[in-house]
Amino acid sequence: MALLQIAEPGMSAAPHQHRLAAGIDLGTTNSLVATVRSSMSTVLQDDYGHALLPSVVRYTPDGKVIVGHEAQAMQSTDPVNTIASVKRFMGRSLNDITDKAHIPYRFIDGNLDNAGASKRVLQLQTRAGLKTPVEISAEILKSLKHRAEKSLGGELVGAVITVPAYFDDAQRQATKDAARLAGLNVLRLLNEPTAAAVAYGLDNKSEGTFVIYDLGGGTFDVSILRLSKGVFEVLATNGDSALGGDDFDHRIYCWVLDKVREASEHFAPLSEEDTRLLLTKARQAKEWLTDNHEAQIACKLSNGTLVDVTLTAPQLVEITQHLVTKTLSPTRKAMHDANLSIENIDGVVLVGGATRMPHIRHAVEDYFKQEPLTNLDPDKVVALGAAIQANILAGNKNDDDLLLLDVTPLSLGLETMGGLVEKIIPRNSTLPIARAQEFTTYKDGQTAMSIHVVQGERELVTDCRSLARFDLRGIPPMVAGAARIRVTFTVDADGLLSVTAREQSTGIEAHIEVKPSYGLSEDEITHMLKASFGSAEIDKKARMLTEARVNAGAIINSVNAALAVDSNLISQSEQHNIEVKIQLLTSLIQADDADAINKAVDTLNHATEAFAAARMNASVSRALSGKNLEDIKL
């Protein structure tokens, strides 16, 4: 029996025609999925009642992909094949990752992309092969999609996925591609702070300026939004990509260690397991202190040491206040960038689990001189807002509900002579938008023009992010400055850009969609899509590997057999050479690389060529010896 939800007046769906839509918060540390049921936005839980899905993907030795808590538990045991915080690598090339030394993953520089934006897609080497961040994110999205469809009893028509306000075009496109790989129809990408504001219904007001203070597990973001005529404009964003709730856990952990060291003089370094145990205890204590005055941290370490300390709320404040203070500096900068003072702020929204800590709330309240909005769960607020937006976009609301529009996060422009940027679409333009500008040739008889599309606020091309390059050819030869080339920038509702250049007199046109700006071409995506249908690709690889192993085994056997019989036919050094090749091949058979096995087979074949010829001659002469010519005539 299908279970029904209450629809808006006159909006009842026909049977089997429910327009199921979900909002997805694809987070760095955790991800969530929410939906609107009976006009109420709710976060969907998994079979075990968890709302948060840790954004961790693990490729297991038996070829499976697991996502979430189970994967997270294996993070320290199998770090190379267990990818966490993949969001940080979305739409990034190897050069963009500055702290490679601290990340356990094996990064591989990918191929140059077709757009020629001199970007290489970043890949990670796992036991399941090379994986792009897009593919890894797609696994998280697949898991959330599955949860939503199980909870809603039907297929999703689409989803709204949230992204940080500062995400550039490449990162947004990477997110959309991940959704496509996961089989999700993206209704829209929505800025995370905007989603939080929507969850609080701030979009129902006519206007206002709001601050979204988002302290997640590992990142801190502060955004200032201005709402006018139903559109949220991002006035400023700032943050600290290396500051989050985890740092508070770590402070408590260090404090506990100090206490234990004080008590016992001989304290051996902690095992990895103990570190994890103590960090978990630290997190639990932090969470407990949100509503209680003191927390007991008690456990037994693997070396037998008993830990039993009590952390009080004032002590927590004392040891972590500097972290809270650290969030205020980006906040001040954002306020300064937006050219606002405290009195201009109409509301402050807290996002992220860490903002439950009372001293954070107090610090925010003290700074903004007003009580922040906290009645929604700060872990869920972004997903809840995304679900509300998804519900509207899926067509489950009446027309009088305004569609929320987004704005371009950064200016879009192109390179002009001397490496300068000419901005075509300024930042904070409401989407969708199209803007055109005319350019001309620089030299007499110039017949082609190279168009370099960039994104950013800086004046020099080198300081902006390169999105794409393309050429307009076939401009009729004219004196410099006579040609009129109209360049049109169009950004759709998802914030994705296409650029067209048109020579006005001849109508010659060149066009580019700034899709693969982070390095994945349409072909590659199609390929990934195909590969994601079932496990055809994995099966194929497995088959190639098995075939190679079987082949190699057969060759080793036959060469060994031949050596046993005819080793007298070759020199000792030749024999040694063959034996070395056999050893190499034998060791490679255990590995998972079909190509390497095949290569070693070829090498062995080559090394035994002389031997094989010698054997052939020997057997021929054996067959011929002692026979006269008549006998061997056929």
Next chain:
Amino acid sequence: MAITLTETAANRVEKFLANRGKGIGLRLGVKTTGCSGMAYTLEFVDEMQAEDIAFESHGVKVIVDPKSLVYIDGTELDFTKEGLNEGFKFNNPNVKDECGCGESFTV
């Protein structure tokens, strides 16, 4: 006869109405689509129509148009969970046959 809500259903409806911030009650109805004849509709009510019939159950105003009432009179609306899914369920004594999924029915 009448239309009633179970207590669970009534609590839910009240919660949803409060969250929505407007609306005077819940409308139950049928429309003639679906794979086996009729389909249930369940909507919030912002204003009543002249011919509407209203019931009260556990403090929730239940509104039905007279044409629909013929098919669903005596119905008890329940709120249940099935695995991860949750929602409202019509227990309609008039139903002779329903399609596999229970979204549509014949009388």
